Amino acid sequence: MDLGLKDRVYVVTGATRGLGNAAARELVADGAKVVLTGRDEERVAAAATELGPNAVGVAVDNADPEAAGRLIAVARDAFGGFDGIFISVGGPAPGFVADNTDEQWQSAFESVFLGAVRLARAAAAELETGGVIGFVLSGSVHEPIPGLTISNGLRPGLAGFAKSLADELGPRGIRVVGLLPARIDTDRVRELDGMSADPEATRAAHEARIPLRRYGAPEEFGRAAAFLLSPAASYLTGIMLPVDGGMRHGF
Numbered sequence: 001m002d003l004g005l006k007d008r009v010y011v012v013t014g015a016t017r018g019l020g021n022a023a024a025r026e027l028v029a030d031g032a033k034v035v036l037t038g039r040d041e042e043r044v045a046a047a048a049t050e051l052g053p054n055a056v057g058v059a060v061d062n063a064d065p066e067a068a069g070r071l072i073a074v075a076r077d078a079f080g081g082f083d084g085i086f087i088s089v090g091g092p093a094p095g096f097v098a099d100n101t102d103e104q105w106q107s108a109f110e111s112v113f114l115g116a117v118r119l120a121r122a123a124a125a126e127l128e129t130g131g132v133i134g135f136v137l138s139g140s141v142h143e144p145i146p147g148l149t150i151s152n153g154l155r156p157g158l159a160g161f162a163k164s165l166a167d168e169l170g171p172r173g174i175r176v177v178g179l180l181p182a183r184i185d186t187d188r189v190r191e192l193d194g195m196s197a198d199p200e201a202t203r204a205a206h207e208a209r210i211p212l213r214r215y216g217a218p219e220e221f222g223r224a225a226a227f228l229l230s231p232a233a234s235y236l237t238g239i240m241l242p243v244d245g246g247m248r249h250g251f
Contacts, residue, residue, distance in 0.1 A: 129173030
């Protein structure tokens, strides 16, 4: 199936590893051009080099108020256009209610929530009909995840923002979508599993709750993201797609 991605230009944040990187890989593999970001300059450069000439890396922090304008300008300068943004942010600090500090909450809010809002607002001002804004959210949008209190607090709010944005931008022909990953086999998930006393038993317990009985592969998430960001999904907006192997049992 031709997704219609050839020569379309996307900004993908948090793309040096994990889910953002998986999405950037699939976009480039299907012919798109990508501006990818991360906070570490060396990692950003390495990730862009690995993806080839259709990728450019920019070292920025999503919490930087100037990041959005800079990234869109790079997309236009490097590839002559701007068709969409996929906003992925590293997960906030784990912990329970009593564990997380005000500083951790503030840092996560600036990056996970307000940073994403700024990026989406800037993209909305620049995109034309056919443009798309995508968010990497979490299964915690529907059900809190034990030990991830900050994420549980911020991701549902960001999903609400995305739904509001979809309503506002729909008349202009701009789509807004979200993806809700669960246990995807990334460094972040392995780190979280590794915090338990028995990581192998923890993974087995999670897999037993997944109808497909396994963690998802990053490339599986990436393919779902590439489809939702593509013209092939041109009548899909305001949706939150679980990418979770069937863990969510509601409709």
